[in-house]
Amino acid sequence: MTSWRTSDSAGLIPPHRYTAALAASIEQRWQNYWQENHTFDAPNPAGPLADPTGVANRSKLFVLDMFPYPSGAGLHVGHPLGYIGTDVYARFKRMQGYNVLHALGYDSFGLPAEQHAISTGIHPRVNTDSNISNMRRQLRRLGLGHDERRSVCTTDEEFYKWTQWIFLQIYNAWFDPSTSRARPINDLVAQFVSGERKTSEGKAWSTLTPAQKSLETDAFRLAYLSDAPVNWCPGLGTILANEEVTAEGRSDIGNYPVFRRNMRQWTMRISLFSDRLLGDLDRLDWPEPIKLMQRNWIGRxxxxxxxxxxxxxxxxxxxxxxxxxxxxxxxxxxxxxxxxxxxxxxxxxxxxxxxxxxxxxxxxxxxxxxxxxxxxxxxxxxxxxxxxxxxxxxxxxxxxxxxxxxxxxxxxxxxxxxxxxxxxxxxxxxxxxxxxxxxxxxxxxxxxxxxxxxxxxxxxxxxxxxxxxxxxxxxxxxxxxxxxxxxxxxxxxxxxxxxxxxxYRLRDWLFSRQRYWGEPFPIVYDQDGLAYDLPESMLPVLLPELADFSPQLLDPMDSDSDPVPPLARVADWVTTTLDLGDGPRQYRREVNVMPQWAGSCWYELRYLDPTNTRQFVDPEVEKYWMGPASDGHTGGVDLYVGGVEHAVLHLLYARFWHKVLYDLGHVSSEEPFHRLFNQGYIQAYAYRDDRGQTVPAEKVKETNGTFTFDNEKVTREYGKMGKSLKNIVTPDEMYDEYGTDTFRLYEMAMGPLEASRPWNTRDVVGMQRFLQRLWRNVVDEETGLLTVSQDAIPETLLRQLHKCIAGVAADMEALRFNTAISKLIELNNGLTQHVNSGLSTPLDLIKPMVQMLSPLCPHLAEEIWALLGHETTITFEPFPIADPNLLISDTVEVPIQINGKVRSRILIHIGASQDELLTAATSDPKIIAALGGLVPAKSIVIVDRLVNFVV
RNA sequence: GCCGGCGUGGCCCAAUUGGCAGAGGCACCAGGUUUAGGACCUGGGUGUUGUGGGUUCGAGUCCCACCGCCGGCACCA
Missing domain, CATH: 3.90.740.10 (Valyl/Leucyl/Isoleucyl-tRNA synthetase, editing domain)
Incomplete structure (x- = not known):
């Protein structure tokens, strides 16, 4: 048997080196283990997912990523940045004993799937489902610690049933200015009936016709039909919200012209909540730039x-x-x-x-x-x-x-x-x-x-x-x-x-879209055109099947034609016979659908209780995960990570819905997202030849600062990853070439989570080398046997370990994964020196090292943990705690400056007094020489820090 | 135009928040190991911290002005 095998390119690689192939086998094994053992299932205090013993005596933490749209293009390496960040944080907090809820679902209604359906004739559900399963496959290989039971899709019938239900809560509510709160519409009707509130023409409520009554209440409902100027986009065949129109007067999606015209549309009275949406920003732990963008948008x-x-x-x-x-x-x-x-x-x-x-x-x-x-x-x-x-x-x-x-x-x-x-x-x-x-x-x-x-x-x-x-x-x-x-x-x-x-600048929210692939409104109209809300028992209102998905074809510049939504063509769906309490009658269904934002306005609540068939969320479950932490606290998700692009769209709409649900007593939290963190973007270099054509970025060679493709000189630019720039790098390529743990590590190490930065595949190898060195410190590359000993940790390494523990814990808490990684590399470099000097790795050192590594590289950490003889997952092992006695040393090197320039350094015991420092400094030969007999005019002495002489 | 954010070795980025400019990675250079190779080992920091002023004993950090890049808003009364 040979102990060497040949690699494709050149040379021999030891059989147990930590290569991409070894990483892949380790990773898939642990991903299966986690799935089979339901490692990341988070127990609920009540409801269908209740597990009271799992909840007992633990603090909770709800970590959330912004709801992804399952794109047909799949993921590139820029997408998982935030997901990896939240996963590292969630795993870190699990090791600190928290009951962590971390899940990911799909915002799967939306225009791209419908545009695809129009061009191919394939039902958007087919396309959506296949996109979701591809994305699930890509994400599974990332080793994210998600509770899979909670992965909901907005297109699931049992999900959009509750989206429709919440719409009805909003429809059946009005805004009471005396309390600045939403209240049930029945309270308003009671005021009309009692005469406490006058009708618009002063007539008694009981004398009004049903049409007049609904006119009176419609003037107050938080969701109402208005005949108002809208943003009409014939190119998309739909109207758009103000937030979806660019400053150039074009559609955010597709860049089609948008025209102002009057149309009868569902609208939400978000503007009445302007003051609260503005004021409560002060109570949120959000980045200031995002708060500012919302303040500007509300425009008080x-x-x-x-x-x-x-x-x-x-x-x-x-x-x-x-x-x-x-x-x-x-x-x-x-x-x-x-x-x-x-x-x-x-x-x-x-x-x-x-x-x-x-x-x-x-x-x-x-x-x-x-x-x-x-x-x-x-x-x-x-x-x-x-x-x-x-x-x-x-x-x-x-x-x-x-x-x-x-x-x-x-x-x-x-x-x-x-x-x-x-x-x-x-x-x-x-x-x-x-x-x-x-x-x-x-x-x-x-x-x-x-x-x-x-x-x-x-x-x-x-x-x-x-x-x-x-x-x-x-x-x-x-x-x-x-x-x-x-x-x-x-x-x-x-x-x-x-x-x-x-x-206020904020205007009411135009809420209907003349499309197919969205939630139908739970609203029907009678012969007189009066609107009726459907009872909960008739939910969900399902989307009908459709033979042809095309909206009627309109010229993008045609600002006059009225839109005919696809649903209007399904005659036997539009006309329906229902018993709404006064016997079976014929009704006409609302043919518009809700905008894509509807599902993302409340999805985080469904993560909490995804299988509840009686309620959109059990109040006890909501209170546990999202309730206020203390008096005056808004409640909400403990950490919400996502890009800045949703600053005034999703983040404003979701806050509005949540406040209505709070006012009506359905949730205990006043805000959906208490702490928000904006991750940066990963961008990439792209290259053009002298004709201005982009060339495949991965085939460009660099020599001394000039870039060539096929020996032709090309110029470099910098931009978003995408097909048009031919600079896409996918996670799949990274899994194949380096393995998931290396990829995760590189994404976290390349800079602070909030910063945007360029992707550079050539740099990834540095993280792989680190993991290889770490692996080699534990496992013999030729035999695959453990090389760990029971030896005591030498003093210097022990001190380095505890310094590392203190630093890494603080860095992870603050989401500074890049510096946490550098500290781990430093410690491993120290250990490598120890091993290279002929000694073996002390067990007491490698254990905390692997524990610290496990949030970042969970697969490798699980593997080493198992090799060390443990039979259960490392997931819930306590995160190491630094011994404060080992963090302080006896001596410190203090720089001696003359006029702010360092001239010498002295070694002195910690806590030496100002006088001691001064005496030591003035007797230092280099300083005596540098002063040349001059008497300092002033001496600044900072204990343990420095001495500075001013001459 | 207004409002934010960011400018540190060739590149990505650190810097105890006013105290020794350099932690980590890439690249590069030298040496070792090796028949050779490197994804191995050892060593090496290449700088006017965007520019110009100011405050201070001391500024990458604070203040002012300017330059560059990125983002948001834009006839908002």
Missing amino acids: SEGARVSFSSSAGAIDVFTTRPDTLFGATFIVLSPEHPLVIALTTEKHHKNVEAYISQAGASSDADRQNDSRAKTGVFTGSYAINPVTNQPIPIWIADYVLMGYGTGAIMAVPSGDQRDFEFARQFDLQILATQMPSADWFNQHDITPSDDCTTWPSAYVGEGDYVNSANDTLSLNGQRSISDAKNLINAWLTEKNAGEATVS
């Missing part, structure tokens, strides 16, 4: 509503600067403002009409191009400025947006640059209300004056108030802006001409 601004009277009634404007009201010399309405027609005089009718149609025809993108000159037209009417009692002209202009504030502004050209430009353009009056500083006039090289005709631009800032007084109010003189605001707001309230108020 404090100001005042001011009422201007006009021939068509009061025109309400919103302003953040009511203190400049005396300078409001004209009013501008959005072209879509409802009062425009009534305000337009005969003479200006033609101009206004032309302007409105011109504004409607131009896209949002055009309208928002701020380099464009201001446009607008006069309506012919005037409004009365409430503080001056003077008539001011009413204009319409497209720089005023209907979707923000009231769709009307008071223009103060002296204090707002846009208004200033507009006034100059159309020769409107500009009246100063604040005197700019002398500096400002100097800068613009003009003589100080409140005559704005001399001003080159508006003045924004603090300044003495001028021209701002009437008979009952004066702001004039030196005062702060906030002081002036308070004065004017009080005056407006007193005169009934306005009040201090708050405006």
Whole structure:
């Protein structure tokens, strides 16, 4: 028998070296072990997955990854970064005794599968299922410690039953402004019945027809049908949420043009929750940039509503600067403002009409191009400025947006640059209300004056108030802006001409999509078009089978045609006979479906209790995993890891749903995700030849900083991994070439989890070498026998071990896996020296080393653990604890500086006093020489740290 | 334009939070082992910490200005 075998490339490899092949066999064996032994099944306190003894006396930890969409392209090496990070953390916490819940399911409704179905004619479920099984296969090879029982898919009927159920909770709720809480709609009806709340026309509730009653309640429901401007995307055949439209006015998916038009659509009153969504951000442990993005998106601004009277009634404007009201010399309405027609005089009718149609025809993108000159037209009417009692002209202009504030502004050209430009353009009056500083006039090289005709631009800032007084109010003189605001707001309230108020940028959430592959709404309509919610017993409303998945074909630029959703074509599904309590009647089903965000708004709750058929989650189970940790704590997932791209989409929608469920008493947590961590992205280099074509990145060679492909010079760029850049590297390639543990280690070692960085396959080998050295320190590469001894650990190695334990534990707790790995390599390098000097590896050293390694490289750790004679998994072994006595040494090397430059070092005992340090430093020969007889003007002595002489 | 984030050896990245610029990996160089080879062993750090000022006994770290890259928002009243 030969002890050497030949490898493909060259040379001989010892039979028991830790190669990719050995790693693969170890890894698959342990993956099977974990699956067969249900190692990662997390016990619940109650419900179908209850195991009270498993729960007892352990702290819990809920670790969550953002819900993945099962893409047909499969995973590349960038995808698992976060999954590996959460797995390492979860395994680390299990070793610290926590009951850890870690699972991964699939957000499997969505446009790509449906687009695929349209082009191939294959049912999206077929494609979705095969994508999921491919992704499960790829993820299984990663060795993630997931509870497989909890891997739910949003497309599972038993899952979307509860998505529909939650929709109905939202539909049957309203927002009570007195408590800022969602309440059951029945409470509202009770208020109507008792007369405590007036109906819109003041009639008694009992006298209203059913249609009138539903009109009254629909005005309050948190999910409602509205006939409002929507983002219509003919290229996708569906409308989109504001959050799904890019700044360029195109669809986030597919980059098709998006048009504004009115359509009757399901909408959610998320805007009523603006204040809570904003305020509760302060109570969350989230990265500041994400909080900022949500704050910006919600866009709270404090100001005042001011009422201007006009021939068509009061025109309400919103302003953040009511203190400049005396300078409001004209009013501008959005072209879509409802009062425009009534305000337009005969003479200006033609101009206004032309302007409105011109504004409607131009896209949002055009309208928002701020380099464009201001446009607008006069309506012919005037409004009365409430503080001056003077008539001011009413204009319409497209720089005023209907979707923000009231769709009307008071223009103060002296204090707002846009208004200033507009006034100059159309020769409107500009009246100063604040005197700019002398500096400002100097800068613009003009003589100080409140005559704005001399001003080159508006003045924004603090300044003495001028021209701002009437008979009952004066702001004039030196005062702060906030002081002036308070004065004017009080005056407006007193005169009934306005009040201090708050405006938000966040608008209600457009919730229906004209597609097939989504959750059907649990809503039907009767002959009169009245909507009815279906009872829980009729859930789920299943998607019907469909022969043809195509939406009707529309030109991407066709902004006028009405969409016909695919479900509308399934006649025997759309029309249905149901008994909703008053005998069998014929109804028409809602033919829109929910957007992809619906499932991801609550999936984390289903992970908790995935097999519960009676409830979406058992309240006791929810409270255990997600309940508040203490008074004032929001509750929610203990650690949520994902990319930054969901900052204002998923993360805002899910918070909204969760708050509604909290208000209605279905969950005990106020927020879904208490701690959020944003992982970075792995990007990759890509290469182009001189014709600009991308070439396969893996075949590019580098020599002295120049890159060649087929001996042709190519240029390097840097970007997302993808087909178009030909720079994809898959986990499968890494498993084959290096093994999973090496791959996991490399992903974690290449930098901090939150940082984006380039992938470089050539660097992976460093981690494999580390594991090979570690393996070789434990196992004889030729015989495969254990080489561990019972010898005591030498003092230096023992100290190194405990320093390592302390460092690694702290690093893992803080998710700093890159530095934890470097500390483990350091320790192993120390051990390697010990072994190379002819000694063997002490058992007492390798045990804690393997324990520390196991969160990162669980397969290799399990294998060595078993070789050391253990019969059960290493998963629940306690994480090593450092002995504090071994962390401190007797002596320390202290640098001696002269003027901040290190000139010498001295070895001195720990805790040496300032005097001792000073004496030792001044008697050091190098320092005596460097000082050359000079007496230091000052000496800085920091115990155990340094001595610095200033001369 | 506004708001964030990041700039450290050739590359990916550390630095006890104001105290010796270097932990770890890749690459590179030299030597060892080897018939040879290296995924082995030993040794080697290659630098104006983006630039310019400031604070300080002392700045990669704090402050100001600028440059570059990345991200978010953008006529938001």
